Amino acid sequence: MSALEIQHLCKDFSSTQVLKDVSLAIDSGEFLILVGPSGCGKSTLMNAIAGLEPVTSGKILIGGEDVTWRTPAERDIAMVFQSYALYPSMTVRGNIAFGLEMRKVPKVEREQAVERVADLLQISHLLDRKPSQLSGGQRQRVAMGRALAREPQIYLFDEPLSNLDAKLRVEMRTEIKKLHQRLGTTIVYVTHDQIEAMTLADRIAVMRDGQIQQLGTPNEIYNDPVNVFVAGFMGSPSMNFISARLEKDDTTWQLHISDPEQGAELSLPWPVDRVTEAMVACQGQSVLLGLRPEHFAEAGDQRSGHQQAARLEALVSVVEPTGADVLINLGLGGNEVVARVGPDCRVAPGERLALSVDMRRAVLFGQQGGQRLA
Known part of the structure; x- marks a missing residue:
């Protein structure tokens, strides 16, 4: 009872x-x-x-x-x-x-x-x-x-x-x-x-x-x-939300993110074993990619333990050391996102930083209504 x-x-x-x-x-x-x-x-x-x-x-x-x-x-x-x-x-x-x-x-x-x-x-x-x-x-x-x-x-x-x-x-x-x-x-x-x-x-x-x-x-x-x-x-800093286009290339799934600063498009792979029916129904549509700050790590940082990590490079706008780690604001897909990296990161505002992204822990939401897709 x-x-x-x-x-x-x-x-x-x-x-x-x-x-x-x-x-x-x-x-x-x-x-x-x-x-x-x-x-x-x-x-x-x-x-x-x-x-x-x-x-x-x-x-x-x-x-x-x-x-x-x-x-x-x-x-x-x-x-x-x-x-x-x-x-x-x-x-x-x-x-x-x-x-x-x-x-x-x-x-x-x-x-x-x-x-x-x-x-x-x-x-x-x-x-x-x-x-x-x-x-x-x-x-x-x-x-x-x-x-x-x-x-x-x-x-x-x-x-x-x-x-x-x-x-x-x-x-x-x-x-x-x-x-x-x-x-x-x-x-x-x-x-x-x-x-x-x-x-x-x-x-x-x-x-x-x-x-x-x-x-x-x-x-x-x-x-x-x-x-x-x-x-x-839930979460502090809160989850980052990035607009992306969901596409299937042969047997792989990709999230294509427009990068206005570079005049190009960034592609992040979505793990095949995490594909859902709700996600398949949104193929070719705009979705929201959810990444928490700790889903990022400085490229080459062996302590992150990221599995199936994707690589990207972004321009740094703000660096906030907190002692235990460093919070970094970067421009990604026309959005400002926050990444939590190790305390030894020595990047400065205005520089570009190479990061790995743990796509095993990323989440996808529908653009309309914001419900979870995967």
Whole structure:
């Protein structure tokens, strides 16, 4: 039985449909992340699960029970908000224990729960402080502690790290990951940060315009995107999209890319064992070739491990050393693309750079609609 099941959920605000027939199931102990750009409906979906937002149609089941029209208090959930939502007049101890006190949990059990959670989150030394005496990261731990003290069926996290600085966000991501691994709790987590999604989730639901575009593991979402939107949203830097004409030459398939700078045409071979029916149907048509920055490597770099690599040469416009590698902006097929190469690359803007392209990992999309072809 799924810990959480959402069946054909719709939500309208006046004449605007914010959620459009959303369905998904979350297993017990699973960490699911809802990710997408602002306005895609992920927070509305979270609020609907929490009971904070009534739905227009559809069902929400928690532990097999229909809770669609139950109040938040009747749903056996706990929520961690973006704004922490701590009571400023209470100590940390009081904030963690408050929800238990409202549910008439005996004092001895409340104190045991507070001590257990404080020890788990390493905030025992903060129990007698007020929220105003805490840092942002400490406040977020307290907010998490208040949720964890409850031991509900499902934890809901609504962009809990968005108010923290970059370094602290990385640290808190690690803490949340450790916490989930230790407790095996069921978590639904909302974020617009695709790095958070990739590092934390067991599965990711990518949302756009009130619909789930793709539901899968981080590896599936990143390496096998179903459309251009998912491919472009996940990854930093994002995937490069290059217009190309798909042609078959005898037994081989080629992607022909116009190069206005050279007044010529660049051809990249497509692996024969990766030809699909959808791709065959687009023979002779314009398609979109998707290449992630790491699909490129400096020609001759033995560390890249690229198999069936194609070779090309392009003019460099920007060089960005990052320490571990170098990001290079190049002109390719009338587009500016980003390549991630090794830290020893010594190219300068204005020079031409020879690159290998790992066509085994490339993806193809239709020009119309942006659906995956291969």
